[in-house]
Amino acid sequence: MSGISILRLKQVNEATKLIVDDRYPKTLLVNDTIKRTIDNGRLLRSVLLSDKNSLYCH
Structure with a gap:
């Protein structure tokens, strides 16, 4: 019985x-x-909804 318990604990x-x-x-x-x-x-x-003019800062 103890052998089975040890095997189960190993698993x-x-x-x-x-x-x-x-x-x-x-x-x-x-x-x-x-x-x-x-x-x-x-x-x-966010990029797609942003103002296109604000993407180009000169």
Whole structure:
């Protein structure tokens, strides 16, 4: 019975390492990419709505 418990703990440990070392960092990168994409869209909208004369400062 204790052998099965040790095996299960090993599996849980490996799954936790996979989440912490692989999947969570990827999630952070995706969330950052999404945020930057939304920000870029807002900036583009602002440029398109801005006064065209104010774009050219001589």
